[in-house]
Amino acid sequence: MEKELWKGNEAIAEAAIRAGCKYFFGYPITPQTEVPEYLSLHLPEIGGCFLQAESEVAAINMVYGAGGCGVRVMTSSSSPGISLKQEGITYLCGSEVPCVIINVMRGGPGLGTIQPAQGDYYQATRGGGNGDYRTPVLAPANVQEAADFVRMAFDIADIYRNPVMVLADGMIGQMMEAVEWHDIEKRELPAKPWATTGTQGKREHNVINSLYIQPEPCAEHNEKLEKKYKLIEEKETRYEEIDAEGCEVLFTAYGTTSRVCRAAMKLLADEGIKAGLFRPITVWPFPYAQLKKAAAQNSVKAVVVAELSLGQMIDDVKIALEGSKPISFIGKAGGLVPTPREVADAAKKAIGR
Secondary structure, eight states: OOEEEEEHHHHHHHHHHHTTOOEEEEOOOTTSTHHHHHHHHHTGGGTOEEEEOSSHHHHHHHHHHHHHTTOOEEEEEOTHHHHHHHHHHHHHHHHTOOEEEEEEEBOOSTTOOSSBOOTTHHHHHHOSSSSSOOOOEEOOSSHHHHHHHHHHHHHHHHHHTSEEEEEEEHHHHHOEEEEEOOOOOOOOOOOOTTSOSOOTTSSOOOOOOOOOSSHHHHHHHHHHHHHHHHHHHHHHOOEEEESOTTOSEEEEOOHHHHHHHHHHHHHHHHTTOOEEEEEESEEESOOHHHHHHHHTSTTOOEEEEEESSSSSHHHHHHHHHTTSSOEEEEEOOTTOOOOHHHHHHHHHHHTTO
16 A cells, blocks of 8 residues: 655544544644644535634534534644633533544643643643543554544544544644555444434434532442443553563653654664663553553663653653652653653663663
8 A cells, every 4th residue: 555645734634534524623723723724625525514613612512512413523723722622521521422632732831832742641631621531542653643543533432432632742743754544443333322313203302411410410420431431441551662672771752752762762772772662652541550561671770751841641650660660751841852862861861871
């Protein structure tokens, strides 16, 4: 199968179309604006609906309405725009409405910068809305994965009746790389008898709602959701290990930063230091047990966490390792990216070389 050169944001948009998404509601914000731009042109060509909402708040509530009808729907934004969508995201989770949310991260906090960053990790994995809810989060490291993960995200959303986020950074959104439009894993998808498609006099009305006035029904609903989240943790945790066996240094990174670590691994190899990489692909559910196993090797002297932030995923790494190995950190915020040399030097310092 031939590969094609695609810009990350446009590949994300095309992947959504190929996944059967026919509805998009969003608002432009750098560095993800090419996603709505592409869909504004191509969704109408397949009979879909593109609508630029008056705000991010309006957009996520339009997603709520369309998703409640059982159709495949997506929104996209970047960092502060995702912040505005948080109330709608918790409503979607509480009402069990599937959809896909794209966050192409920029530097923050606040308006920050339009340069790439990973400072939205807490927001994505812990949630910025109210209540006990979780959102599966896929973190691509290249444009090919961005395209693949969007199609996977729609299936995961439908299987579990839950929003799913694809968490990229501005570099992946803006770079151009070769993409192969191959088939992805075919999954058995459930019917949607819950959808608000109109009764035609043949069934009871469907009501989509997250409001429970009495505490007992609300508690019961929360317990039901918790069982679903446990199932997602069991079935959907994804990760990648690269040259981790017998390594002296174990890098832990996701997204673009994992690519910097791979370049640092080559520099360290030239100096006689074997380094490996553990890359979470789902940052929620986080692969705690798998990371702990990788770090438990006798050869591993230190785990080095690299992020385009001042340290957020490192909290999950600490939870995973439970104090079993030394953990050090290298990161930059505000749109700056550490060089492979800086990452390699941080690894050498961590092991006293």
